[in-house]
Amino acid sequence: MMRRYLAVLLVLCTLGSLCACGAQPTQTEYSPGDNRLVIYTSHKQEIVQPIVREFEERTGIWVQIISGGTNELLDRIAAEENDPQADVMFGGGGESLQACSKYFQPYASPELDSLLPQYREEDRVWLPFSSLPIVLIYNSKLLSAGQLTGWNDLLSGSLQGEIAFADPALSGSCFTAAVTAGYVCGNMEETMQTFARQLGGEICSSSGDILTAVEEGRKKAGVTLEETALKQLGPGSDLVMVYPREGTSCIPDGVAVIRNAKHSENARRFVDFVLGKDVQQLLARELFRRSVRSDVSADPALPEVYAGAAAHYSIEWASTNREKLLSQWAFWFGQEG
């Protein structure tokens, strides 16, 4: 019996070794091993790619980019809590990152001191990457200059059913916009209720659709991020961008090191890099974004953003009350008029 097993074993070994011999050659010698960084990002390719390429060239760290929607990636991070697959979450609004703070590792970057004072929140687990003012847009063929100057024009009722806006539950920027309107106009609930009713029961499928809707004239006006509007503006476009005269918020999007990340040292280097002057200057120069650094001036063509009452915008508050506000919004939105 024993001998038979031995014979079978011998045959299997021979076959196994033959199989092994037949295997393909590997290129493991060229693989970066642990000299790598895995990034979850909700930024568009045009922002991530140049930054990551430059990061690779300067640090010699190989970067793997995994793109997705903010909520999708945050869900993944939550699911991978015990075995994180990524090292850095790059992108996503401040409120979204704040809501997932337990999955992130606080990091006191040396670049923090160079940031604008309003972004220097040291007890946060995420760090600001770029400042994104909320702006109003309108189609110059459908509205004349002066008809839309601020939040109150939106809420006055004259644009009832003519405002392009996405569902705040899906679009982070629209949520921020609604809360900003509340801050600017005083009474938060009343303002948001009025705002919701102004939409006339119609919303855009995504925040990207807002610009198209206004550009194509389906809607007269809309609310969006300055960066998004700037990319669309230009000769031949009917879009006009307006900074609300009552003031507006500049909520940053962020970057955060994931808790227990496998390459946390590389992740911290990446955070330092994106907060560094070179990247921040690139943002202002080529990517239509405002830097969070005090030593990087925005494109001189862009005006200073007047914050007004929106300066009191509390990311923590908005993040904590998000669920409540959203359910109320859904109710008001359904009321119509």
Next chain:
Amino acid sequence: MLRSTKFRSRLIYGLLFTALIPLALCSFLILQSFRIRTSSREQQQALASADYVRAAFSQITQSDDRLNHAAERIGSSEVLRRALSSEASYYTLVYTELFSATQEIRSYAVADLYDAAGKLVYSTGNQPYRDSLPVDWGILYAAAQAEGQLVLRCPDSSGAADEPALLYSASIHSPEGRLLGYSLFRIYPSGLQDLFRGRLGVQDELLILSPYWHPVFSTSQNLFNTAHSLREQLMNSGTLRDETGVYFYTVCKDEPSGLFFVLRQPHMVSPDTTRQLVVITVLCALGSILLAVWVSLRFSRQMAKPLENLQTAFEQVEHNRLDARVDESGRDEFAQLGKRFNRMAEALSRNQQELVEGERELNQAQLRMLQAQLNPHFLCNTLDTMKWISKTNKVPQVAVMSTNLADLLRFCIGPEETVPLRQELQVLQRYVEIQQIRLSDRFEFVLTVPEALMDCSVPKMLLQPIVENAILHGIDTVAEGRITLAAFEEQGMLHICVSDNGPGFSPEMTGRYHGAPSREDSHHLGLYNLNTILQKYYSPECGLFLENTPEGGASVTAVLPAERGTSHA
């Protein structure tokens, strides 16, 4: 037919095993060694051609020297330095200097001069790359960091012909070390294409990757587009694999530049060929399965038929039909088995016949014995009456005879078949007394039986026929007759010997009794029956033995087992 299923399936499995295992093993080994041979050969060839390609690229590495040379010339040219530091320069003079510095490389590279702020000032090409480049970012940043050394950057490229594939740059400094500007050399895909033309096999495709595995250049746009997935594969598993299995990749690194060369070639043995080989193997296996099934069916049918015949014959024998015979033609083991079977059946049938005959004889003997026992009760009563009549009439002999006769008769009609020897002898005495009266005391009867044997059980009326025989034939002719009855035990057998002093047997009669019943010789009928009963009742060794005594008289010995106490039921 189904009874042989188990045997047949064993045969099938056995044949399948012996046919399939070696076939599978052989074809696996052949396929595998074939694959190993071809893959090692193609790997060697691929490495060779990758080296060849790299050697081709080393023209650029050599040209790297040429680029270095050009960069140095630009960096050290007084005219160009002055042109970069101040606005006031002779346009034509600057270009003359620039063209002469870049003479060696202009066949594949375009040279640009940027000032310290990253603004394009001079270019040998007619299509400027960028009017200005950031100095804190990208190639100019790297050049500034390298301080005069030539640096390589691979710009983001979609593989289009009008985008540069490689950018080289070096910073230009004043003799005091002040940064004046940058020289930038652009190499376009067409330049690289020229370099590799004729150096690749017809089916080979080349992909050049940056040190971080971003695509730089490829001879095929399709391969250029797979660069991203190749990078993922490298980072995740360290192995490049083509999902379709058609191609394989060979990678080598160009050390000076850090660039990677990936060669994609089709396998010598395409998956189609492998599939074909596998199909052929499977068909062979199927064929051998069919063959094995067919052969086993044939064999089992050949073997099953005689086996089945034998089985049927055995079944018949089981049901006592002993005339069952099987075909014993042929010379194989089955025919021999058939012969054995036939012989066995014959022996069985013969035995049975003998058994039946013996039984019939026994029955006949018993019948005859019974026939002899005529309505005895009536006779007994009559004899008793006779006894009383004779007593009243004072004829004592009649009284004695009738008493004895009545005892004898009563004993005869008793229900038991065997009796103790003692009782048998008592009854025998009665019989002898009767005979003595009949023959007027012409003989004497001597009984010498040891007391120890008195309890042996014997068949009822065993001795009467023997003694009768002695009286009738033994002492008939002598005046002073003498009949002796002796008994002894030898080897568990009881011998009862009745001898007389008569003329004895004729010599041919001595030995084991072997008479046959005959109507004419009714005297011997008693002995014949007795012999038959002893043989059939006990065993063939028992029976009667005849001999003559030394005095010349006859002696009849009944031999039977010496059983004590119990009487046969």
